[in-house]
Amino acid sequence: xxxxxxxxxxxxxxxxxxxxxxxxxxxxxxxxxxxxxxxxxxxxxxxxxxxxxxxxxxxxxxxxxxxxxxxxxxxxxxxxxxxxxxxxxxxxxxxxxxxxxxxxxxxxxxxxxxxxxxxxxxxxxxxxxxxxxxxxxxxxxxxxxxxxxxxxxxxxxxxxxxxxxxxxxxxxxxxxxxxxxxxxxxxxxxxxxxxxxxxxxxxxxxxxxxxxxxxxxxxxxxxxxxxxxxxxxxxxxxxxxxxxxxxxxxxxxxxxxxxxxxxxxxxxxxxxxxxxxxxxxxxxxxxxxxxxxxxxxxxxxxxxxxxxxxxxxxxxxxxxxxxxxxxxxxxxxxxxxxxxxxxxxxxxxxxxxxxxxxxxxxxxxxxxxxxxxxxxxx
Amino acid sequence: xxxxxxxxxxxxxxxxxxxxxxxxxxxxxxxxxxxxxxxxxxxxxxxxxxxxxxxxxxxxxxxxxxxxxxxxxxxxxxxxxxxxxxxxxxxxxxxxxxxxxxxxxxxxxxxxxxxxxxxxxxxxxxxxxxxxxxxxxxxxxxxxxxxxxxxxxxxxxxxxxxxxxxxxxxxxxxxxxxxxxxxxxxxxxxxxxxxxxxxxxxxxxxxxxxxxxxxxxxxxxxxxxxxxxxxxxxxxxxxxxxxxxxxxxxxxxxxxxxxxxxxxxxxxxxxxxxxxxxxxxxxxxxxxxxxxxxxxxxxxxxxxxxxxxxxxxxxxxxxxxxxxxxxxxxxxxxxxxxxxxxxxxxxxxxxxxxxxxxxxxxxxxxxxxxxxxxxxxxxxxxxxxxxxxxxxxxxxxxxxxxxx
Numbered sequence: 083x084x085x086x087x088x089x090x091x092x093x094x095x096x097x098x099x100x101x102x103x104x105x106x107x108x109x110x111x112x113x114x115x116x117x118x119x120x121x122x123x124x125x126x127x128x129x130x131x132x133x134x135x136x137x138x139x140x141x142x143x144x145x146x147x148x149x150x151x152x153x154x155x156x157x158x159x160x161x162x163x164x165x166x167x168x169x170x171x172x173x174x175x176x177x178x179x180x181x182x183x184x185x186x187x188x189x190x191x192x193x194x195x196x197x198x199x200x201x202x203x204x205x206x207x208x209x210x211x212x213x214x215x216x217x218x219x220x221x222x223x224x225x226x227x228x229x230x231x232x233x234x235x236x237x238x239x240x241x242x243x244x245x246x247x248x249x250x251x252x253x254x255x256x257x258x259x260x261x262x263x264x265x266x267x268x269x270x271x272x273x274x275x276x277x278x279x280x281x282x283x284x285x286x287x288x289x290x291x292x293x294x295x296x297x298x299x300x301x302x303x304x305x306x307x308x309x310x311x312x313x314x315x316x317x318x319x320x321x322x323x324x325x326x327x328x329x330x331x332x333x334x335x336x337x338x339x340x341x342x343x344x345x346x347x348x349x350x351x352x353x354x355x356x357x358x359x360x361x362x363x364x365x366x367x368x369x370x371x372x373x374x375x376x377x378x379x380x381x382x383x384x385x386x387x388x389x390x391x392x393x394x395x396x397x398x399x400x401x402x403x404x405x406x407x408x409x410x411x412x413x414x415x416x417x418x419x420x421x422x423x424x425x426x427x428x429x430x431x432x433x434x435x436x437x438x439x440x441x442x443x444x445x446x447x448x449x450x451x452x453x454x455x456x457x458x459x460x
Numbered sequence: 461x462x463x464x465x466x467x468x469x470x471x472x473x474x475x476x477x478x479x480x481x482x483x484x485x486x487x488x489x490x491x492x493x494x495x496x497x498x499x500x501x502x503x504x505x506x507x508x509x510x511x512x513x514x515x516x517x518x519x520x521x522x523x524x525x526x527x528x529x530x531x532x533x534x535x536x537x538x539x540x541x542x543x544x545x546x547x548x549x550x551x552x553x554x555x556x557x558x559x560x561x562x563x564x565x566x567x568x569x570x571x572x573x574x575x576x577x578x579x580x581x582x583x584x585x586x587x588x589x590x591x592x593x594x595x596x597x598x599x600x601x602x603x604x605x606x607x608x609x610x611x612x613x614x615x616x617x618x619x620x621x622x623x624x625x626x627x628x629x630x631x632x633x634x635x636x637x638x639x640x641x642x643x644x645x646x647x648x649x650x651x652x653x654x655x656x657x658x659x660x661x662x663x664x665x666x667x668x669x670x671x672x673x674x675x676x677x678x679x680x681x682x683x684x685x686x687x688x689x690x691x692x693x694x695x696x697x698x699x700x701x702x703x704x705x706x707x708x709x710x711x712x713x714x715x716x717x718x719x720x721x722x723x724x725x726x727x728x729x730x731x732x733x734x735x736x737x738x739x740x741x742x743x744x745x746x747x748x749x750x751x752x753x754x755x756x757x758x759x760x761x762x763x764x765x766x767x768x769x770x771x772x773x774x775x776x777x778x779x780x781x782x783x784x785x786x787x788x789x790x791x792x793x794x795x796x797x798x799x800x801x802x803x804x805x806x807x808x809x810x811x812x813x814x815x816x817x818x819x820x821x822x823x824x825x826x827x828x829x830x831x832x833x834x835x836x837x838x839x840x841x842x843x844x845x846x847x848x849x850x851x852x853x854x855x856x857x858x859x860x861x862x863x864x
C-alpha cells in the first residue's frame with residue numbers, strides 16, 4: 083500500500099486544487115443557487131473536460147496506464163473543498179467503473195471515450211427508499227422477447243436532473259432484499275416511459291426522482307450478467323463510497339481551515355477566541371480525526387488500484403470515518419462561527435448542508451459501521 | 461558493506477535470512493509471554509535462557525538498533541537495509557530481543573545531543589542491554605507543567621551535587637542509571653534546566669515503588685540526597701536541557717504510540733468482539749446480540765484500524781522525506797484513547813467475569829484484562845496527559861495563540 087503519491091498524481095492534485103480554488107469557490111455554488119441552476123453547470127463541465135478530469139481512470143487505449151482511483155480521489159477531494167457541483171462522481175467514477183467492471187467490449191468502445199472526453203453524463207439510479215439499501219430493489223425488468231421492460235421509481239438520483247444516460251439497477255429475478263436477481267441497465271434519458279422529476283435539494287446540488295413506466299430496452303442495454311448484477315454493483319458501490327469519502331475529506335478539511343482561520347481572527351473579551359482552551363481542544367480533536375480519516379481514504383483509494391482483497395472493508399471504514407468527520411466538523415464550523423455561522427451570507431451553512439447529503443449517499447456512517455462489523459465476523 | 465541498489469539489497473536479505481536462521485533460537489520465534497520480556501541491565505534475569513542468547517547475538521551485531529552508527533556499536537544499516545531486517549524478523553515472527561528506555565528514548569536523544577565521549581561510553585551498553593536506564597522527569601510539583609521541576613543541581617567545582625525528588629520514575633528500583641532533568645538556575649524556568657546522567661547506585665539515591673490501582677508497581681518515587689555526579693555526565697550545555705527534554709519526549713510519545721500501548725503479543729487476551737460473542741451470544745447471522753455494544757465495539761475497531769493506517773502513512777511519508785510535523789502528539793493522544801476504549805469494552809463484554817481480582821473462580825486471562833484495564837487509565841496521563849497533547853496540537857500544529 084502506498085500513502086505517497088506518484089509525481090504525476092501529485093501534479094494532478096495540484097492542478098485540481100488550484101482549479102477548485104480559482105474557478106469553483108463556494109461563491110460559484112452560491113451564484114448557481116441564486117440563479118436557480120440547481121447544480122446544473124455546463125460551463126464548468128466544459129472546463130473539467132478540457133482538463134481531462136473525466137478520463138482520469140479511463141486509459142487512452144485498453145490496458146493503458148491511468149492516474150487510477152488515487153488520482154481521481156485527489157480531484158474529488160479538491161472539489162469537496164469548495165463544494166463544487168460536478169458530474170465527476172456519477173460520470174467519471176461510477177459510470178466509468180461500471181463499464182470497466184461489467185461492460186461488453188461494444189459498450190466500452192461506445193461510452194468510455196465519450197466519458198473521458200466529457201461528452202456525456204451518467205447517473206446511477208439505485209435507491210428506491212429514503213435510505214441506502216442496495217439489495218432492496220423492487221424496480222422490475224421483465225424479459226419481453228427482444229430485451230427488457232422496466233417499471234419502477236428511483237428516488238434522489240444524484241445528477242439525475244441532467245444526466246444523459248441512467249445506469250438503472252433493476253430486478254430480473256426474486257424479490258426486494260435478495261442479492262441474487264439484480265441486473266444493471268443503460269437507459270437513455272429520452273427513452274419512452276422515462277420521467278425525470280427534478281428535486282431542489284438542501285445542498286443546492288439538485289437531484290431527481292426518476293420513474294420508469296414500461297420502458298423498453300434492448301438486450302444490449304444490460305451491463306454485466308443478468309441476475310448477477312450485484313457482482314458488479316458491490317465493487318461499484320465500494321468505489322462510489324470511497325470517492326464520496328475523498329470528496330468529504332476535502333469538505334471537512336476546508337470547513338476546518340475556515341474555522342481555524344476564524345478562531346485566529348475573531349476577538350471577544352479582548353482575546354482571540356482561538357486562545358480559549360475549550361475551543362483549542364475541540365479544534366485539536368477535530369484535527370486528529372481529520373488525520374485519521376485522511377489515512378483511511380488514502381488506504382481505500384490505494385486498495386482499489388492495487389486490486390487488494392480488503393477493498394470492501396476499507397471502503398466502509400473510509401465512508402464511515404468521513405461521514406463522522408464531516409458531520410462533526412460542519413457542526414463545529416457553524417457553532418464556532420457563532421451568529422455569523424447562522425447567516426446565509428457566510429459559508430459554514432453551505433458546508434453543513436452539503437455534508438448531510440454526502441453522509442447519506444452510498445451508505446451512512448451507521449450503515450457502514452454495521453457492514454464493517456459483518457465483514458469482521460461479529 | 462554498502463548495499464545501495466536493489467540487487468545488493470536482495471543479497472543483504474539473503475545474508476540476513478541465513479544469519480537469522482542460524483542465530484535466532486527456536487523459542488524466540490514463538491509469541492512472548494509477559495514474564496519473558498527482557499529489559500536487560502546489570503541485574504537482568506532470563507526466565508528463558510534462549511532470551512539471553514538472542515539478546516547477546518543481536519546486541520553483538522548492533523541490531524537491537526540497526527540504524528545507529530557502527531562507531532558506537534550500532535548496526536550501521538541504511539534505512540532500506542533496516543527495513544529488510546525488520547521484514548525478515550517479522551517473517552520468522554522473532555521476538556524483540558530487548559525492551560529498553562535506552563533504545564527507545566535516551567539513546568536517540570544522546571546520539572543527537574551528546575558528545576563523542578558520552579556516546580562511546582553509553583551507547584554500546586544500551587545496544588547490548590548491559591545497562592538499564594530510567595527516566596527522571598516528573599516531580600511531585602511538576603507533572604504536566606514539567607518545566608516547573610525543582611530538583612537542584614549545584615556546581616561544586618569538580619562535581620555536581622543533586623538534591624530533590626522525582627516521581628513516576630518507571631522501574632527506578634530496577635534500573636542501573638538515570639537520565640535526569642535538574643535545575644541549574646533558579647532565576648528562570650525553561651532556561652534553567654539541565655540534562656544529567658548518573659548511576660542509581662550513587663550514594664544518596666533511593667527508589668521506593670508506588671503501588672497502583674492495578675496492584676502493580678511499575679513506577680517509583682525517587683529521592684536524591686547530596687548525590688555527587690562527575691561533571692562529564694552532563695549532556696549538552698548547562699541550562700540547555702529543555703531542548704533535549706522536549707526532543708526526548710517526542711521519542712517517548714512515538715515509542716508509546718507506535719506500540720499503541722499494546723501488550724507483548726502473546727498475552728492470550730481476545731478482542732472485545734470475541735468476549736461479547738462468548739458471553740452475550742449472537743443471532744443467526746452471527747451478530748452480537750447486544751446491538752448497542754456491537755456498535756460501540758465497531759466504533760473502536762474502526763478507530764484502531766484508522767490509527768494503524770495513520771502510523772503506517774506517517775512512516776511511509778517520513779521515509780519519502782515528506783515533512784511530518786508534530787505527529788507524536790497526535791499519535792500519543794490517539795493511542796491513549798484507543799487503548800482505554802478497548803479495555804473499557806473488554807471489561808463490559810466480559811461482564812462479571814472481568815471483575816475478578818485474584819484467586820480461583822475467574823479465568824486467568826480475564827483477570828489479566830482487569831489489571832490492564834486499570835493500568836490503561838494511566839495512558840492518558842503518562843508521557844504527557846491527553847490535555848497537554850491537545851494543547852501541543854492546538855498551539856504548535858494548528859498555530860492557535862496563547863491566552864493573554
